Amino acid sequence: MARDVFRTFPSTLHRNTLDREPTALQRLGWSASFSSQIDIEVLARMPPARVVAVHRSGLEARGDDFEVFLPPRPDVTVGDWLLVDRGRPMASRLLERKSVLARRAPGTGRDVQLIGANIDTLFVVTSCNQDFSVARLERYLALAFEAKIEPVLLLTKADLIADPRAFADAAAAIDPRACVVALDARGPDPAQKLAPWLRPGRTLAFLGSSGVGKSTLVNALCGEPVAAVSGVRERDDTGRHTTTHRRLRFLACGAAALDTPGLRELQLTSVDAGLAEVFADIDEAARHCRFSDCRHETEPGCAVRAAIDAGQVDSARLARWRKLVAEEAFNSASLAERRRKDREFGRVVRAVLRDKLSKR
Ligand SMILES: Nc1nc2c(ncn2[C@@H]2O[C@H](COP(=O)(O)OP(=O)(O)O)[C@@H](O)[C@H]2O)c(=O)[nH]1
Ligand SMILES: [Mg+2]
Ligand SMILES: [Zn+2]
Structure with a gap:
């Protein structure tokens, strides 16, 4: 590897934690x-480092007084904390996460793709224009609730329309637990309007379609240079223009921000609890259907249809719920199936090996 594995800086690991100023490690999150999760002796031998960027060639991690470049690991994503063995940097240990965001990987496979770990706030970014979609916001909210991450709905490009209130009201109607902020991502708005979430040591993720202003927001808050804003992007292997890696950026306020490349699709997997939360009204009604496997179509005693007839649930909302539940079930079921097959394969391999050994 051309790059030095370790670069060291003065340590603040053992600095008095009562200091008012957060330590370097606290600023990393x-x-x-x-x-x-760890004993103090282990901590001295294996200092913690946070994965700040994921490249195809490996992981860039930053500790209290060092930076390290590690080989790629499919189970590790940006935002993860690793304990790094200074003698054997490759044998790092992954710490248990506070939270993780994942989706079904794009393409025909059913792999799970990790988006980021140890995130405190998920800013779901959309614009006050044709990008705005209640269905998409519900999708992101399911992801946030599943991961137990606080969601905030950001409506950018509020400066381009006379009155953003209609968008803000539609967003606020989706779930009372999600704050809604309409803003101009350029200029002073982000620092002012997002102030409640911009606290040292917090990790914020910005997710949303391409072009909605995620990089503009992160750059506006940034204390260090800078995420490519549309047009000046890197080019990946496939020739598409995109931001090729995920990176945590450290903001002037002491928080960290994850600017993800625009997700062309966010296919849900393993988020049934999150969906039940976003669609709590339907989920609650469904508990009262006469049949436990009610499809809420023509079955007698269907409490969901009754709620629609009574005007308590919107039928368009029921249609969106159906679609997401079916998608989630499909992706999660095929994932379970794959895991089962992998286990079977492992058993076959072990049986063959045993067989070979016994014939020696
Ligand atoms: N007028 C206005 N333009 C914006 C706003 N947010 C983003 N833009 C512009 O929209 C384009 C896409 O922004 P970018 O940050 O690259 O979007 P990303 O793909 O989500 O990272 C850029 O030209 C930005 O200057 C906003 O709130 N108001
Ligand atoms: Mg961007
Ligand atoms: Zn029913």
Whole structure:
């Protein structure tokens, strides 16, 4: 590897934690939920480092007083914390996550793709224009609720329309637990309007379609240079213009931000609990259907249809719920199937090996 594996800086690991200023490690997002996982002796031998960027060639991680470049690991994503063995940097240990965002990987496979880990706030970014879609926002909210991450709906390009209130109201109607902020991503709006979430040591993720202003937002908040704003993007192997890697950026306020490349599709997988939360009204009604396997079509005693007839549930919302539940079930079922097949394959391999050994 051309690059030095370790670069070291003055250590603040053992600095008094009562200091008012957050330590370098705290600014990286370190908190009690991680230190409680390890003994102090282990900590001295294997210092923690946060994965700040994922490249095809490997992981870039930053510790309190060092930076390290590690080989790629499919189970590790940006935002993860690793304990790095200074003698054997490749044998790092992944710490248990506070939260993780994942989707079904694009393409025909049913792999899970990790989007980011240890995120405190998910900013779901859309614009006050044709990008705005209640169905898409519900999808992102299911992801956030499943991961137990606080969601905030950001409506950019509010400066381009006379009155963004209609968009803000439609967004606010989706779920009372999600704050809604309409803003101009350029200029002073982000620092002012997002101030409640811009706290040292917090990790914020920005997700949304391409072109909605995620990089503009992160750049507006940034203390370091800078995410490519549309037009000046890198080019990946396939020739498409895109931001090729995921990177945590450290903001002037002391928080960290994950600017993801625009997700062309966010296919849900393993988020049944999140969906039940976003569609709590339908989920609740469905508990009262006469048949436990009610499809809410023509069955007698269907409480969901009754709620629609009574005007308590919108039929368009039921249609969106059906679509997401079917998609989630399909992706998760095929994932379970794959895991089962992998296990079977492992058994076959082990049986063959045993057989070979016994014939020696
Ligand atoms: N007028 C206006 N333009 C914006 C706003 N947010 C983003 N843009 C512009 O929209 C384009 C796409 O922004 P970018 O940050 O690259 O979007 P990303 O793909 O989500 O990262 C750029 O030309 C931005 O200057 C906004 O709130 N108001
Ligand atoms: Mg961008
Ligand atoms: Zn029913």
